[in-house]
Amino acid sequence: MKFTPYNPSDIAEIKQLFIKTFSDSEGQSEGLIIGNLVFDLVTQADGDDLYGFVATENQHIIGSIFFSRMTFENKVEAFLLSPVAIVTSCQGKGVGQKLINFGLNALKERGVELVFTYGDPNFYTKVGFSHITEKVIKAPFKLTYPEGWLGQSLGGDEIEPITGNSHCVDAFNNPELW
Ligand SMILES: CC(C)(COP(=O)(O)OP(=O)(O)OC[C@H]1O[C@@H](n2cnc3c(N)ncnc32)[C@H](O)[C@@H]1OP(=O)(O)O)[C@@H](O)C(=O)NCCC(=O)NCCS
Structure with missing residues (x-):
């Protein structure tokens, strides 16, 4: 299996x-929402604001992950991990955690300091994330599920509170995604 940056020509x-x-995993309407979100990320975000990676086996893409820029008043280099998927038949074999760690290492090498995500704490704590409160770091929109607001410092330090609002790229500027 290979982990590499994604090629925009593979968007379909x-x-x-x-x-x-x-x-x-979540039903067809959620599948279409996430598929369209990925298409918007790839076609709308500036090159510097998006990193994407794929896991490939026998020339087939079996997993993919995206990280898009989050901005704060204090100019910290921060990204949002979302979404990530491993094809259903390959799940539960460690590929998801390897792909996430591959992406996190690539971001760290490029000087990214903080990574956030919004999802199941039971899964994301396996790859270095911990729960953060909105007092420490505000999410871009009101969260339906505040327990799922997670972050990690790629330098390994504890996340220091950041005052003010956070902003995400256009594809995530939709309160229904939060
Ligand atoms: C979530 C996902 C990316 C994980 O990838 P994976 O290759 O299946 O996961 P791994 O094999 O690396 O890790 C498996 C571990 O994570 C847990 N896990 C896997 N999927 C999980 C999920 N959706 N929620 C909570 N825990 C999950 C398993 O219990 C397992 O833990 P264990 O080893 O202690 O039993 C993959 O299952 C997937 O694409 N799911 C559907 C889409 C999705 O939910 N994406 C994430 C939200 S953006």
Whole structure:
């Protein structure tokens, strides 16, 4: 298996991977929302504001992950991990954690300091995330599920509170995604 940066010319295959995987786990309407979100990320975000990676086996993409820029008043280099998917038939074999760690290392090498995500704490604590309160770091929108607001400092220090609002890229500027 290979982990590499994604190739924008593979967007159709990557979009299908997200639609199929999230349809399997959360139902078809969620699959379409996430597939369209990935398409918007890839087609709308500036190059500096988006990192994406894929896991490939026998020339097929079996997993993919995206990190998009978050901005704060204090100019810290920060990204949001979302979404990530491993094709249903390959789940539960460690590929997801390896792909996430590959992405986190690539971001660290590029000087990224903080990474946030919004998801299941039981899964993301396996790859270095811990719960953060909105008093420490505000999410860009009101959270439906505040327990799922998670972060990690790639330098390994504790996350210091940041005052003021946070902002995400256009594709995430939708309160229904939060
Ligand atoms: C979540 C996902 C990316 C994890 O990838 P994976 O390759 O299946 O996970 P790994 O094999 O690396 O890790 C498995 C561990 O994570 C846990 N896990 C896997 N999927 C999980 C989920 N959706 N929620 C909570 N825990 C999960 C398993 O219990 C397992 O823990 P264990 O080893 O202690 O039993 C993958 O299952 C997936 O694509 N799911 C559907 C889409 C999704 O939910 N994406 C994440 C939200 S953006």
